[in-house]
Amino acid sequence: MDRTATLTAMKQAITPACMALGVFLAASTAARADFRLCNNATSRVSVSLAYTDGEMWVSEGWWNLKPGACETLVRGPLAAEFYYVYAMDERGGEWKGKAFMCTRDREFRILGREDCYVRGFDRTGFFEVDTGKEAKNWTVQLTDPAPARPNP
Template identity: 75%
Template sequence: MAGTNRHIGIAAVLALVVAPGAPARADFRLCNNSSARVSVALAYTNGTGWVSEGWWNIKISHCETLLRGPLAAQYYYVYAMDERGGEWKGKAFMCTRDREFRIEGRDNCFVRGYDRSGFFEVDTGKDARNWTVQLTDPGPPH
């Protein structure tokens, strides 16, 4: 949006979601609790190297499973943007592209023909089997 300084910082509430009495699930999920549809990219280490992939388009008040199965790492990285130009980003740079992607490695993004985006870190803890990230709109500026 020209002329506006609309920047959404990391206004994400991170929560471990376990429903009592529900069957055990083991997934990495993201819920869009913001006021606009979001496009989401995820990055993680697969044991041999870095992988970044996207885009999941998540409607307002909906959740999407980004990875299925027990979590294999403690740290995951998320980048999201909404249709109004807002972003949820951080300082962990990974390779991305404009259309659907799955990219091995995080180095030399531009040289390899990719974009470079700053992802925010999600620490799921050492023993978490599943995790849900809640994206929310930021509060009023202070």
């Protein structure tokens, strides 16, 4: 067999295998489920996340995201319907809410949401993200707040 015939035979054998691998990779990518957060604001943000693992509340942080960056905060299918997010930017802006969780200034993973101050933590208001009962993945998009309008 000459070299051209050998290369042609190899291509014919490899092409179906590569196509099968491509279909497998596409299927595994489509099946992936995560809780992601994207920073669509104009400055860097620091993000913390809270959720229940079915038995206990967990809060953790900090993820630092540059403008335009996305980060996976929870890998795999979502186990909870509600997640809670707190974020702040370099300019002092905040994305917050009324669900209070324990945090601290440096990297953390805190179990429980009670007695934050007594346990030496800060108490921070997180906003609720309702992913629905059937969601397997979710992405939160942080954007700059609308500028306040002056009163006439």
